[in-house]
Amino acid sequence: MLKSTIAPMLLTLHSKTKPNNFLPLKAPTFCTALPQSPSTVRRNASTNISTIQRLETPSYKLPPASAYIHLPFCRKRCHYCDFPILALGSTSTETADDDPRISNYIHLIREIEATKSHFDQHPPLETVFFGGGTPSLVPPRLVAKVLDTLRSKFGVSLDAEISMEMDPGTFDAKKLEGLIGLGVNRVSLGVQAFQEELLKACGRAHGVEEVHEAIRIIGSCGVGNWSMDLIASLPNQTQEMWEETLRLTVDAQPNHVSVYDLQIEKDTKFGSLYTPGEFPLPSDTQSAKFYRMASRKVGEANYNHYEVSSYSKSGFECKHNYTYWINKPFYAFGLGSASYINGTRYSRPKKLKDYTNYVKDLENGLIDWAQEDDVDEGEMAMDIVMLSLRTSKGLEVKSFIEDFGSAVAVELFKVYYMKSGHVLFLDDQRREITEDEFSSLVLDDEKLENEIGFIRLSDPDGFLLSNELISLAFGVIDP
Secondary structure, three states, rough: OOOHHHHHHHHHHOOEEEEOOOOOOOOOEEEOOOOOOOOOOOOOOOOOOOOOOOOOOOOOOOOEEEEEEOOOOEEEOOOOOOOOOOEEOOOOHHHHHHHHHOOOOOOOHHHHHHHOOOOOOOOEEEEEEEEEOHHHHOOOHEEEEEHHHHHHHHOOEEEEEEEEEOOOOOOOHHHHHHHHHHOOOOEEEEOOOOOOOHHHHHHOOOOOOHHHHHHHHHOOOOOOOEEEEEEEEOOOOOOHHHHHHHHHHHHOOOEEEEEEEEOOOOOOHHHOOOOOOOOOOOOOOHHHHHHHHHHHHHHOOOOOOEEEOOEEEEOOOOOHHHHOOOOEEEEEOOOEEEEOOOOOOEOOOOOOHHHHHHHHHHHHHOOOOOOOOOOHHHHHHHHHHHHHHOOOEEEEEHHHHHHHHHHHHHHHHHHHOOOOOOOEOOOOOEEEOOOHHHHOOOOHHHHHHHHOOOOEEEHHHHHHHHHHHHHHHHHOOOO
């Protein structure tokens, strides 16, 4: 069944990762579709993707227009979290402005400054995402230094989407107004649940009253673009609790809602206490009910379910996260962060000492991760299928054929035809092709190629089985 947190999804991508013990991190959060990538490849009748010859510069070799910034500081580690963080202690909200552990995190600035571009022309950044950790613990003056360094190094578009993850209880109106003044124009609020007992059981540092106060602050400061993060399938979470959480979320009227299914990671407190699918965790059947309920309740409130775990009001899809879904390159800076340049993913060390040494090596020219490497076409095709099928738009067939040839696309059609009800075929106008229509097309490969414009998973049942359905593409692309 679906497990929809972003980090595990990125960990399974097939593009090769640079050595030096760099490990991937969770990715940023999303909004509006970016320009389509250029047509890149001639058709090839063979299903051997490695034989395809590209005629134009593929989109993954274009200069990045997005940057993820990891600010690893938290008051405490949540019981489900295995991300690289630095726990500051429960009193950190009041002392963060003067905390040397934050002010000494200058290696982040030095990493940005030491990064080589390797591109003759570089567009200004269109999205910047501050993730963590709890970025709202960081004083605005340090956020200003990061943004100033990005502007100096790469340029930042005047209308760039600049997002920041913020936790209830870590900011007041003064701090939020200061961040807005620096250019932060999108807030991702980490609520997770509206029940005190669930928040305590997860090890969250905030309570329900702080959630409501954070929502009031966001409203009073006039934030016009904000998201709320929720977690389903928590220990002892009931259907009534989940329904209440969804109702209160919709009542708060965020522009965007992210719903993640709890992941049990082995090196966490939850990992030592619980086994997935066993009490007090919900069963797979119960988790599926939670997912369907979210799809229904949030959808009824006029949110578009545009990605497996993401819902938005029209025009408020997260632009930054959409960079991931369409396989566009992006920078990443900071402890444990993972970037995607020239078709290769590069991850930084998770431990602060190792990260510090990495930055020194970068400054001394001993590391140059932005250099061009050979890219495995099969791995790239698999990445595109996997990422595209997480979205409501789905896989754009014509673009995929231009990139990887018609034969592999036709084989995908035939494999997914057997999953009727979970996989939908659409024409170029996004009209659903009926089963009878597909039956007449399947006898003629050329008709299949010409008539099918998109492949997408159904909502919610196809999305629920996204891992299983996406894995079917492996047998076609990498038999």
